[in-house]
Amino acid sequence: MSRPPKVQAVPRTDGPHIPVLLEPVLTALAIKGPGLAVDGTFGAGGYTRAILAADPGIRVLAIDRDPGAIASGKGLVAEAQGRLELVPGRFGDLDAIVEASGDTGADQVVLDIGVSSMQIDQPERGFSFRQDGPLDMRMERAGPSAADLVNETDEATLADIIFHYGEERRSRAVARAILEARRRGRIETTAQLAEIVASVVRADPASGIHPATRTFQGLRIAVNDELGELVRALHAAExxxxxxxxxxxxxxxxxxDRIVKQFFSARSGRAVQASRHLPSVERPVPKSFQPVTKGPVLPSEAETAANPRARSAKLRAAQRTEAPAPEPLAAIAMLASLPETSPSRGGSRR
Known part of the structure; x- marks a missing residue:
């Protein structure tokens, strides 16, 4: 099987965050003014800044659910001189946010999924085990935290979250270790949780991946409903x-990546399979997207050397057709949910 194409992109740095696959993203968006571009994941403003620079006729509406990102972006708003509107909110609501701003449509939408480097680098946010901090992980700094999830969720559900969202094969052992630890006292810090996970998950010297990496990923995704938000964002952009x-x-x-791949496949007229254990879903009509990239675009070796965060990144892009937006795809939503039967517990989730 041939590997997806690698684009020789030269990374650009705009502040503390290096936007991943920046040049391929700009190429895929085909920016040409006048028009409105939506940056659904503003972060440190790397994509937004580049989009503004690409064409003086482009306006940008940028969204972020993190209050810290909104506050730090005020300087770029002033610098853009009326061409940038920065809005607090979730990118799953981007269509409603665009309409609330007074626009009837958008010409480009870009989404950089997952946690930002800024969030990871701030120990007080609790996203990383590299430095000790409160077990938080909330992008909006509101609602139940990772500590609440770890200390209050039943063992079977914890195992499911860690197995499906974190892709951790030792999920049941991790869940049991968490329950045993919390009997002795509440788990409050990232260091506590990382130590608990490391007691039952062996380190892999070959990969260099910390034993707690997958568990932290699973909890973060659950705390922020990241996959559900992605599904909503794809339909909102459509x-x-x-x-x-x-x-x-x-x-x-x-x-x-699987959610994005299946969404674009379905909306370009190909069958979707919500699970390898389920039959393919009927092809939706009409076709609302046509592919721009042939498979995923990967970062070049030069980019991954300059920015290790880019090594697992994949870009997929598509162009909107004249067809009206069909109903949301239930099969895609299934990919964001915990399955009714789970290998993590050897049977039904119920």
């Missing part, structure tokens, strides 16, 4: 994009 508009999505692990 509704708000004008004919000829482009949607570019950068993902960082297989769960995200």
């Amino acid at each position: 509704r708000i994009l004008r004919p000829g508009g482009r949607l570019a999505v950068v993902t960082f692990h297989s769960l995200e």
